[in-house]
Amino acid sequence: MSAHLTRDDVAKVALLARLELTDAELDTYTGQLAAVIDHAADVAALDLADIPPTAHPLPLVNVLRDDVIRPGANRDEVLSQAPSVEDRRFRVPAILGEEP
Amino acid sequence: MASIPTTAIEIAAAVRSGELSAREVLESHLDAIEAREPEINAFNLVLADEARAAATAIDERVAAGEDPGVLAGVPLALKDNLCTHGIPTTCSSRILEGWRPPYDATVVQRVAAAGAIAIGKTNLDEFAMGSSTENSAFGPTRNPRDLSRVPGGSSGGSAAAVAAGFAPISLGSDTGGSIRQPAALCGVVGVKPTYGMVSRYGLVAFASSLDQIGPFSTTVADSALLLEAIAGHDPRDSTSINAAAPSLLDVLDQGVAGLRIGLVTELMGEGIAPDVAARVRQAAEALAAAGAEIGEVSIPALSYGLSAYYLIAPAEASSNLARYDGVRYGMRVDAATTAEMNTKTRTAGFGDEVKRRIMLGTYALSAGYYDAYYGKALKVRTLIMRDFETAYKDFDLLLTPTSPTTAFRFGEKTSDPLSMYLNDICTIPTNLAGHPAMSVPFGAGSDGMPVGVQLMAPALAEPTMFRAAAVLEDAAPPLEEAFQ
Amino acid sequence: MTLNLTHEPIEGEHFTITSENTGDVWEIVVGLEVHCELATVTKLFCGCPNMFGDEPNTNVCPVCLGLPGSLPVLNHQVVELAMRLGRALHCSVEPSVFARKNYFYPDMPKDYQVSQFDRPINVDGWLDLPDGTRVGIERAHIEEDTGKNTHAGGSGRIHGADYSLVDYNRAGVPLVEIVGRPHIRHPEQAKMYIDELRAILLATGASDAKMEEGSLRVDANVSVRRVGDPELGKRCEIKNLNSLRSLGRAIDYEARRQVDLLEEGIAIRQETRHWDEGAGRTRPGRSKEEAEDYRYFQEPDLVPLEPSAEWIAAIDAALPVLPAQRRAILAEAAGVGATESGVVMAVQRGLDGLALAAIDQGGEGRRVLTHVEHNLAVDGAGSLDPKHLAELVGLELAGQLTATQAKTVLAEMVSSGSSPAAIATELGFEAMDSSELEAMIDAIIAESPDEWSSFRDADEKRHAKLQGFFVGKVMKVSKGQADGKAVTAILESRRNASS
Structure with missing residues (x-):
C-alpha cells in the first residue's frame, strides 16, 4: 500500500510542480521526503474502508452570494504589479501548449 | 509624558478618554522598535510613516468627540501574509518581493475600523511553512528572551514583536500551530480560533482547510479583545461561520469551578520534555485548585495526526502555491517559453522548505498515490474528529503542552525536516478538527525559557477556553522563577 | 494510401x-x-x-x-x-x-x-x-x-x-x-x-x-x-x-x-x-x-x-415547455409524426404556437405546417393572426387559391395584417380554369422543342430539373396564377402521351 519514495518520484513531482532540481538537490530532497513519507506509512497502512473522508472541518453547505456586480480592481493598479505588460494585457513568453 | 501602559485594553481606554494620545503611544513603541529590532528582526517592514498618519487621525477623531473604537490607538503588528492595500506583502518569500496587494484583508479592515494602528509587517517562515522562522527569505527572527534561540514559527515575528514590547498585540496565522507554538516559545498568549470564526479573506493561503488567523498578546484579556474585534461573519469567505463574534471579555472572570478538564495521555509522554510536562501538570493543579475537575483522557487517533497533517497541508499548499508563476505579480525569471519561465521563476523564488512541501503535496495527490496518502489522511481526519467528539462528552476542555520543548537554538533542526515537523505534534490535531486552542505562558522550563500550556476546546467554545486561560494566567509562576 | x-x-x-x-x-x-x-x-x-x-x-x-x-x-x-x-x-x-x-x-x-x-x-x-x-x-x-x-x-x-x-x-x-x-x-x-x-x-x-x-x-x-x-x-x-x-x-x-x-x-x-x-x-x-x-x-x-x-x-415548476415536448404537441394536433420537417421547423422558428392556434381555428394541419416551413421564414411571421392562416388554408383546399397565390397572399398577410379573402380579391386572384391552363402549356411546349424532347427522354435526375424549367415558364406566363400541382399533372400527361 505504501511505497518508498524514489528519486524518480521526486523528479516527476518537481516537473509537475514546475521546479527545477540539481542532481545534488534531487538526492537531498529524495532523502528528506522519503523520511516524511515513511513516517506516514502508519497512516497509509490503516484499513479505513468504512470511514468517510473529511475534506473540511466545517459542516457548512450552500454558501451563495447574490448575482450582483461589485466593484472590482483598478486595472492600472493591477497591471502595475505585473512583471511584463503590453497593450493593457499581461505579457508572457511563447506558450507551447496544445492549442493550434 | 505619562508612562505608557503595556496592554491594549489600558492603551485603548487611555486614548479613548483623551488621557493619552495615540501618537505618543505610537512613538514609545517606535522607540522600542528602534532600540531592539536590529537584533530581533521581528519585522519585514516597519510602517512608521503610515502609523504616524493613522495615529494622528485617531487623535483628531478623539479631539472631535468621536470614539475611534475598542482598539483606539493600539499599535498592532501584522504577520506579513496578511494583505495590506498598497503595502508590500511578501510572505517572507522572494517570489512575492515587492508585491503590493490592491486590497486589504478583512482582518486588516476590521482592526483599522476598531482604531488599531498597524505598526509593521512581521517576519514568518516562508508562506508560513515552518516552526522556527528560520525559513524566511529575509533572515530569521530571534527570540527576544534569548537571541541565540528561535522564536518558534511560523508567526515568529508576530510573537517576538509582542514579547519584545514592539506592539501590545499582533495578528498571526495558525495552520498547524503557527500561532500557539511561537507564543509558547516567546512567552506570550496566542490563540487559534475555531475554523471559520475569523475571515481568511486576504490571508495568503498555505493550507485552506486548516489556516486560521488569530491574536497574540501579553495578556489573556488582550487576546479576548482582539479576537472579538476580528471575529464574525464575512460574506467574502465561504468558510466563514455565519455567527456574530463571541463575547469573551465579559466571561473572563467567571472562573473554572465545575468545568471538567482533561489531560491528554498521548501528549504527556514520549516526545515531551519532562520540564514541559511538569509545567502542564502544575497548570492542571492550578485549575483544580480553582474548582475544575481534572481527569486524564486518551485520544488514540492523535498518534496519526502528524502524518495526516503532513499529507493534507502540503497537498493543499501544492495547489495554493501554483499561482506564483511569474505572470501576474511578484518576481519573474525570464525564459524563451512560458513553461520555462514558470519553472525558473519558481525555482529561484521559493526556498527549500516551500519546495519540499510543494513536492510532498504534489506526490500525495498524484495519480497512484492519492488513495494511499491524501485519501487516507482525510479519513484519519474523520477519526481524529470522532475521537475529539468522544473526549468532549466527558470533558469541557483539554489541557496539553503547546510545544514539546522550550525554544531551541538556531540551526538545531534545519537539516532534518522531520524533527522540525515533530514540533507541531501537540498543535496539529485542533487544526485538523477545526477546533479552537490557545497557548498560555506558564513559567519557565529548566533552561529558563518560557513554557506554554495549551487549552483545547470544542468548536465555538472559545468563551469556556478563555475562562480557563484567565485562571492559568493568574496562577502562572513568574518566568524568572527557576524550574524546580 | x-x-x-x-x-x-x-x-x-x-x-x-x-x-x-x-x-x-x-x-x-x-x-x-x-x-x-x-x-x-x-x-x-x-x-x-x-x-x-x-x-x-x-x-x-x-x-x-x-x-x-x-x-x-x-x-x-x-x-x-x-x-x-x-x-x-x-x-x-x-x-x-x-x-x-x-x-x-x-x-x-x-x-x-x-x-x-x-x-x-x-x-x-x-x-x-x-x-x-x-x-x-x-x-x-x-x-x-x-x-x-x-x-x-x-x-x-x-x-x-x-x-x-x-x-x-x-x-x-x-x-x-x-x-x-x-x-x-x-x-x-x-x-x-x-x-x-x-x-x-x-x-x-x-x-x-x-x-x-x-x-x-x-x-x-x-x-x-x-x-x-x-x-x-x-x-x-x-x-x-x-x-x-x-x-x-x-x-x-x-x-x-x-x-x-x-x-x-x-x-x-x-x-x-x-x-x-x-x-x-x-x-x-x-x-x-x-x-x-x-x-x-x-x-x-x-x-x-x-x-x-x-x-x-x-x-421544475418554472421550466418552459421544451422543444421536444413542443414538437410532440404540434405533431399530435397536426396529425403528423413528430420527426416531420414541418413540425421540426415550426418549433425551431418558434412558430409552433401560431401553427397550433391555426389548427385550432380549423386550419388543416399538414397545409398549415407547409406554410410555416416554407413561407414563413420571415420577420413578423410570429404576429400573424392564426385565424387568417386557417382561412388561407381553407381557401387553398377549396381550390380558390393556387399554392403560388396562397404564398403571395400569405406574404401580404404578414406585412398588412389583412384577411386572406380581402387580399386575394384585391390582387384579383382566382384560380385559372383548366382549359386555359392546358392551352398555355401547349404553347410553351411548342416554343421550346429542344427542352421538351430532353424532358421527354430524361432520366430520373434530369427529369426533375427539366420539369422545373417548364413549371417556371408556366408560372411566369401566368404571373403565378397557375396551380403548380395542375401544371405538373398536365406536363406529365403530355409527356406520357408523346413518349
Whole structure:
C-alpha cells in the first residue's frame, strides 16, 4: 500500500510542480521526503474502508452570494504589479501548449 | 509624558478618554522598535510613516468627540501574509518581493475600523511553512528572551514583536500551530480560533482547510479583545461561520469551578520534555485548585495526526502555491517559453522548505498515490474528529503542552525536516478538527525559557477556553522563577 | 494510401461508411462535450461583470485574478441556471462539491481550475433529437472559464508566436460542461444535437449559446467500429470546432481517417486532435512536455452544494415547455409524426404556437405546417393572426387559391395584417380554369422543342430539373396564377402521351 519514495518520484513531482532540481538537490530532497513519507506509512497502512473522508472541518453547505456586480480592481493598479505588460494585457513568453 | 501602559485594553481606554494620545503611544513603541529590532528582526517592514498618519487621525477623531473604537490607538503588528492595500506583502518569500496587494484583508479592515494602528509587517517562515522562522527569505527572527534561540514559527515575528514590547498585540496565522507554538516559545498568549470564526479573506493561503488567523498578546484579556474585534461573519469567505463574534471579555472572570478538564495521555509522554510536562501538570493543579475537575483522557487517533497533517497541508499548499508563476505579480525569471519561465521563476523564488512541501503535496495527490496518502489522511481526519467528539462528552476542555520543548537554538533542526515537523505534534490535531486552542505562558522550563500550556476546546467554545486561560494566567509562576 | 469510401445516405439512425476495398461497413460513434457560458450578470465566484467584448482586464478583481489571499464565493444564479439546464436535460440534481483541477497555463490565474469532478451537480439525463434519437447525458457540471491569450509576433498563431498577451476578463466566467454519451451516429445528428441543445439553453435562459462568440464550445469524441461490433473503438477528441459546419466536417473527416487506419491494420491512438478548417482535416495536438496529472481534490475554499428539494421543485415548476415536448404537441394536433420537417421547423422558428392556434381555428394541419416551413421564414411571421392562416388554408383546399397565390397572399398577410379573402380579391386572384391552363402549356411546349424532347427522354435526375424549367415558364406566363400541382399533372400527361 505504501511505497518508498524514489528519486524518480521526486523528479516527476518537481516537473509537475514546475521546479527545477540539481542532481545534488534531487538526492537531498529524495532523502528528506522519503523520511516524511515513511513516517506516514502508519497512516497509509490503516484499513479505513468504512470511514468517510473529511475534506473540511466545517459542516457548512450552500454558501451563495447574490448575482450582483461589485466593484472590482483598478486595472492600472493591477497591471502595475505585473512583471511584463503590453497593450493593457499581461505579457508572457511563447506558450507551447496544445492549442493550434 | 505619562508612562505608557503595556496592554491594549489600558492603551485603548487611555486614548479613548483623551488621557493619552495615540501618537505618543505610537512613538514609545517606535522607540522600542528602534532600540531592539536590529537584533530581533521581528519585522519585514516597519510602517512608521503610515502609523504616524493613522495615529494622528485617531487623535483628531478623539479631539472631535468621536470614539475611534475598542482598539483606539493600539499599535498592532501584522504577520506579513496578511494583505495590506498598497503595502508590500511578501510572505517572507522572494517570489512575492515587492508585491503590493490592491486590497486589504478583512482582518486588516476590521482592526483599522476598531482604531488599531498597524505598526509593521512581521517576519514568518516562508508562506508560513515552518516552526522556527528560520525559513524566511529575509533572515530569521530571534527570540527576544534569548537571541541565540528561535522564536518558534511560523508567526515568529508576530510573537517576538509582542514579547519584545514592539506592539501590545499582533495578528498571526495558525495552520498547524503557527500561532500557539511561537507564543509558547516567546512567552506570550496566542490563540487559534475555531475554523471559520475569523475571515481568511486576504490571508495568503498555505493550507485552506486548516489556516486560521488569530491574536497574540501579553495578556489573556488582550487576546479576548482582539479576537472579538476580528471575529464574525464575512460574506467574502465561504468558510466563514455565519455567527456574530463571541463575547469573551465579559466571561473572563467567571472562573473554572465545575468545568471538567482533561489531560491528554498521548501528549504527556514520549516526545515531551519532562520540564514541559511538569509545567502542564502544575497548570492542571492550578485549575483544580480553582474548582475544575481534572481527569486524564486518551485520544488514540492523535498518534496519526502528524502524518495526516503532513499529507493534507502540503497537498493543499501544492495547489495554493501554483499561482506564483511569474505572470501576474511578484518576481519573474525570464525564459524563451512560458513553461520555462514558470519553472525558473519558481525555482529561484521559493526556498527549500516551500519546495519540499510543494513536492510532498504534489506526490500525495498524484495519480497512484492519492488513495494511499491524501485519501487516507482525510479519513484519519474523520477519526481524529470522532475521537475529539468522544473526549468532549466527558470533558469541557483539554489541557496539553503547546510545544514539546522550550525554544531551541538556531540551526538545531534545519537539516532534518522531520524533527522540525515533530514540533507541531501537540498543535496539529485542533487544526485538523477545526477546533479552537490557545497557548498560555506558564513559567519557565529548566533552561529558563518560557513554557506554554495549551487549552483545547470544542468548536465555538472559545468563551469556556478563555475562562480557563484567565485562571492559568493568574496562577502562572513568574518566568524568572527557576524550574524546580 | 487512399481507400475508396462512400458515405451512405442517412436512413433513420444508421449512417455508415462502406469501404470499397474491403466491403466492410463501419459505423461512426460520436459523443459531444459542450461548454456553455451561463447568462449571469456576474462571474462564478466574484462580483465582476460577466461580459463579452469589453476592454482587456477591466472586469477583474482579486478573486478572478487569483491574487494571493482572495477567496471564491459561489454565485446563486449560477446554481439556479445550472439546475434549470440539468432538469431540462432530465438529469437528476445531486449534492455536489467543487474540486481543483491542477495544471499550469497562463490564462488560468490560479494555475488550477475550479470544476466539479467526482460529485457533479447534474447527472444521468437525456436529450431527444428531432429525428427521434435519444442521446444520453452523462453529466452537466459547473466550472470556471479561463482568460484569453492573444498570440503576438511570428504567425499570430500559438506555434511560432514570439509571445502572448493575456486578458483575464473571461477568467472566472461560469460554464456548464455538458457531457453527452456516445449515442450519436452521424455528422448531421451531431449538428442536430447542438441545435437542440442550443434551443434548450435559450429556452431555459441558461446561456445565449453563441458559437461565434465562444459562449458555446463543442468538443467531439469520435470513434468508429464495424457495424454489429458491440465494443466501442478507441476515440479521438476533436477540438477547435468553431461552427456547426466545422463540427460536421470534422466528424466526417475524422471517421474516414480512422477507418483508413484500421483497414490498414493500424491501431487508433487515443489523443486530442485539432480541426483545421482551412485544410479540412484534423491534426494531432502538440504533445505536452509533461505527463498529465490533474491531481483533483476537493476545493477547500468552497463548501458543498446541496440544493433543497423545494429549490429543485421550484425549478421544475418554472421550466418552459421544451422543444421536444413542443414538437410532440404540434405533431399530435397536426396529425403528423413528430420527426416531420414541418413540425421540426415550426418549433425551431418558434412558430409552433401560431401553427397550433391555426389548427385550432380549423386550419388543416399538414397545409398549415407547409406554410410555416416554407413561407414563413420571415420577420413578423410570429404576429400573424392564426385565424387568417386557417382561412388561407381553407381557401387553398377549396381550390380558390393556387399554392403560388396562397404564398403571395400569405406574404401580404404578414406585412398588412389583412384577411386572406380581402387580399386575394384585391390582387384579383382566382384560380385559372383548366382549359386555359392546358392551352398555355401547349404553347410553351411548342416554343421550346429542344427542352421538351430532353424532358421527354430524361432520366430520373434530369427529369426533375427539366420539369422545373417548364413549371417556371408556366408560372411566369401566368404571373403565378397557375396551380403548380395542375401544371405538373398536365406536363406529365403530355409527356406520357408523346413518349
